[in-house]
Amino acid sequence: MxxxxxxxxxxxxxxxxxxxxxxxxxxxxxxxxxxxxxxxxxxxxxxxxxxxxxxxxxxxxxxxxxxxxxxxxxxxxxxxxxxxxxxxxxxxxxxxxxxxxxxxxxxxxxxxxxxxxxxxxxxxxxxxxxxxxxxxxxxxxxxxxxxxxxxxxxxxxxxxxxxxxxxxxxxxxxxxxxxxxxxxxxxxxxxxxxxxxGGEDFVTVLVDAFLSRSGMAKAMDGTELTGTQRQRLRAEAERAKRALSDSLTTRMAYQLGGQEYSWELTEDLFVLLCDHxxxxxxxxxxxxxxxxxxxxxxxxxxxxxxxxxxxxxxxxxxxxxxxxxxxxxxxxxxxxxxxxxxxxxxxxxxxxxxxVVMTDVAPYSLGISVAREIGPNKYEGGHYLPIIERNSTVPVSRVENITTINDYQKELVVHVYQGESRRVSDNVFLGKLNFPIESKRAGEVSADVRFTYDISGVLEAEITVLPTQEKHTLVITENAGVMTQAEVAKRLAELSELKIHPRDKIENRTLVAQADRLYEQLLGHEREYLAQHIAAFTAVLNSQQPSAMRRAHETLTQVMRELGGSSFL
Structure with missing residues (x-):
């Protein structure tokens, strides 16, 4: 399946x-x-x-x-x-x-x-x-x-x-x-x-705007929000962002140090803030x-x-x-x-x-680093030569010919990049292939560089040295930042040792987490009332009695709704 x-x-x-x-x-x-x-x-x-x-x-x-x-x-x-x-x-x-x-x-x-x-x-x-x-x-x-x-x-x-x-x-x-x-x-x-x-960036705009326009940043006087406080503020910004999908105005509010800070947000202002x-x-x-x-x-x-x-x-x-x-x-x-x-x-x-037949394209250009002539017998390295242009239909195979520029060089080095910039320093390095060649005068040794990009996004670079027809192949399977197969095996073993919460009990664990989140929003008697119900629910979970667990789940859910926590469910 x-x-x-x-x-x-x-x-x-x-x-x-x-x-x-x-x-x-x-x-x-x-x-x-x-x-x-x-x-x-x-x-x-x-x-x-x-x-x-x-x-x-x-x-x-x-x-x-x-x-x-x-x-x-x-x-x-x-x-x-x-x-x-x-x-x-x-x-x-x-x-x-x-x-x-x-x-x-x-x-x-x-x-x-x-x-x-x-x-x-x-x-x-x-x-x-x-x-x-x-x-x-x-x-x-x-x-x-x-x-x-x-x-x-x-x-x-x-x-x-x-x-x-x-x-x-x-x-x-x-x-x-x-x-x-x-x-x-x-x-x-x-x-x-x-x-x-993405959508998270629009939320960040609202968080930053609220801090400055509600007076909260001034009151904080240079101190930073804790991780918990920032997440709560992001949740409020996300709520406000969604509210503007249904109305032209909404209000953001946040409690800090016993003081409530608020800000009226309109759709027009949101558009202005997010213009960039x-x-x-x-x-x-x-x-x-x-x-x-x-x-x-x-x-x-x-x-x-x-x-x-x-x-x-x-x-x-x-x-x-x-x-x-x-x-x-x-x-x-x-x-x-x-x-x-x-x-x-x-x-x-x-x-x-x-x-039904589906075709797709390469999302970015793939090429190599070359030296270009900038004057009589004067060359500058680091230039980009695209071999497969972006938006080429995949699978695709393309070839370019390169030649030596130095007399009697003994090695040819091919650096592979992805990107669209003229200089390879501004593109993403994927890998390199170096191999010995005959020692001859500049321009007397050439090679065909063929790139093949398949539908799964795997790039193969094949270099054929002319006229010997000697072939060298580089399959781009590893990059900086990507785990090797040895690392994958090691991490797989480590992950297998982790305790994963049972799927059949996730509904109850989720409710406890949501109740804990609501508890942090409440004060006084409401907070104590919820704490008692959370404790009672946890006690029932420990008893492992299915019918009692279902009733306790329904009770806690109802209590959370009564306390204004329906948005958390």
């Missing part, structure tokens, strides 16, 4: 192609959305999803979120006594999704299609594969997120010829892809994006249109994907840029996971998808 997984910055989802359609898979709490959060309980047990997110405010030093942004880097997060890489944290979310799928499907799940931002680098893609491996999944393919969203929309009408743009703004990344659908073929024409632009982020949304759109040689007026449809596209300012921007209202027929939170399930069906060769 192959499942599709949308591994998101804020939330993650799993889906499957079954009975001729894509179906979302609910988690242990009955929700399709699983927060991309990982935390340590007080006894060292690992919590994932909603239970972990509820502890972000109460135990920020024991909880991690937004780690997708650091995939492909060596950044580590301290949780309890252990440090975790982004791949490991992501693997715990993937493992939770895998377990949910196995329970719902009633069979073992060992293979998955995992979506990634279209503009994820080579290192970030490999780190995502490692995360899948650590979760016990064989990653059949990495699928670009806007391509997945396009599959979810396009599968509804594969007979009609159409050109459409996918505008995918998630919690942490922004992607745009332009696709053409004709005779059952869905062809990606171009893609572009920004890996550090909105301008960043335009750049990838313009690049994708230019690369696809398509005018905005030639698009038949604009599709929104990603939860952050619910913001009115984003929808209005899309309407202004393209001169039409965007399509929102699918839930933007679910479109990518549904598309991943369609791709899983294609991989499984499901009969219902027999007439």
């Amino acid at each position: 192959i499942i599709g997984i949308d591994l998101g910055t804020t939330n993650s989802l799993a889906a499957v192609w079954r009975d001729g359609k894509a179906q979302l898979i609910p988690n242990a709490l009955g929700s399709f959305l699983t927060p991309s959060c990982v935390g340590m309980d007080d006894d060292g047990t690992v919590l994932t999803g909603e239970a972990a997110r509820a502890r972000l405010q109460t135990h920020p030093h024991m909880t991690a979120a937004m780690f997708k942004r650091y995939m492909g880097s060596e950044r580590e997060t301290q949780l309890g006594a252990r440090k975790f890489r982004p791949e490991e944290l992501s693997s715990m979310v993937l493992r939770a999704l895998k377990e949910d799928a196995e329970v719902w499907l009633g069979e073992k799940v060992e293979e998955a299609i995992i979506t990634v931002p279209a503009y994820f680098s080579d290192a970030q893609r490999k780190a995502t594969r490692v995360a899948g491996q650590l979760a016990g999944l064989r990653v059949e393919r990495l699928l670009n997120e806007p391509t997945a969203a396009a599959l979810a929309y396009g599968i509804q009408d594969t007979k009609r010829e159409t050109k459409f743009l996918v505008f995918d703004l998630g919690g942490g990344t922004f992607d745009v892809s332009i696709l053409e659908l004709f005779e059952g073929v869905m062809e990606v024409r171009a893609t572009a994006g920004d890996n550090f632009l 982020l909105v301008q960043r949304l335009r750049t990838p759109v313009e690049r994708a249109l230019r690369d696809a040689t398509i005018k905005a007026s030639e698009l038949d449809t604009v599709v929104l994907a990603g939860g952050a596209t619910r913001m009115p300012l984003v929808r209005k921007l899309a309407a202004r840029m393209f001169g039409r209202f965007p399509s929102i027929s699918l839930d933007p939170d679910q479109a990518i996971a549904l598309g991943a399930a369609v791709q899983a069906g294609l991989m499984a060769r499901d009969a219902a998808l027999s007439e």
Whole structure:
């Protein structure tokens, strides 16, 4: 069984192609959305999803979120006594999704299609594969997120010829892809994006604005918010951001040191504060249109994907840029996971998808470092020679010829990069290959450099020395910041020793975490009243009596609603 997984910055989802359609898979709490959060309980047990997110405010030093942004880097997060890489944290979310799928499907799940931002680098893609491996999944393919969203929309009408743009703004990344659908073929024409632009950045703008405009920063007089205080303020900013989706004004409020600070926020002011982020949304759109040689007026449809596209300012921007209202027929939170399930069906060769063909593109250019002549017999190194241009349809193979520039050099060194800058110093280094050559005068030894980039994002560089036809091959499988297979094996063994909270008990643990979060918001008698009910609920859990546990769960839930905690449930 192959499942599709949308591994998101804020939330993650799993889906499957079954009975001729894509179906979302609910988690242990009955929700399709699983927060991309990982935390340590007080006894060292690992919590994932909603239970972990509820502890972000109460135990920020024991909880991690937004780690997708650091995939492909060596950044580590301290949780309890252990440090975790982004791949490991992501693997715990993937493992939770895998377990949910196995329970719902009633069979073992060992293979998955995992979506990634279209503009994820080579290192970030490999780190995502490692995360899948650590979760016990064989990653059949990495699928670009806007391509997945396009599959979810396009599968509804594969007979009609159409050109459409996918505008995918998630919690942490922004992607745009332009696709053409004709005779059952869905062809990606171009893609572009920004890996550090998402809904979380709009929340950060609100946090900073509240601190300065509510008078709270002045009252703090240079002191910093604690981790718990900052998470509480981010939660209030997130609430305000969502409130503006339904009304033109909202009020942010925060208690600090017995003093309440408040700020009235309007939609127009929010747009003004976020203008620099909105301008960043335009750049990838313009690049994708230019690369696809398509005018905005030639698009038949604009599709929104990603939860952050619910913001009115984003929808209005899309309407202004393209001169039409965007399509929102699918839930933007679910479109990518549904598309991943369609791709899983294609991989499984499901009969219902027999007439659908999907093509994709390389999201960035791939090339080598060369020296260019800047004067008579004068050369300057560090210049970029693209071999595979961005938005080339994959799989793709291209070749360029290079020659020696120094007399009697005995070695040829080929440095491989990805990026779009003229100088390699501004691009991303992927690897190098050096090998001996015949010692001859400059220009008398040449070589063909062939790049082959497959649909899974693996690059192979093959150098053929002329005229000897001697071949040298470099497969880019490891990058700085990506774990080696030896490191993967070591981390896998370490992860197997961690205590993972049982799935069948996660509902109760989540409720306790949510109650703890509400407790921190209350004061006086209400706080004491809730504490008594939390203690009573915990005592019942220790008794392990199912009927008593169900009643206690219902009682605590009702108490939390009465105390104004419905937003926490």
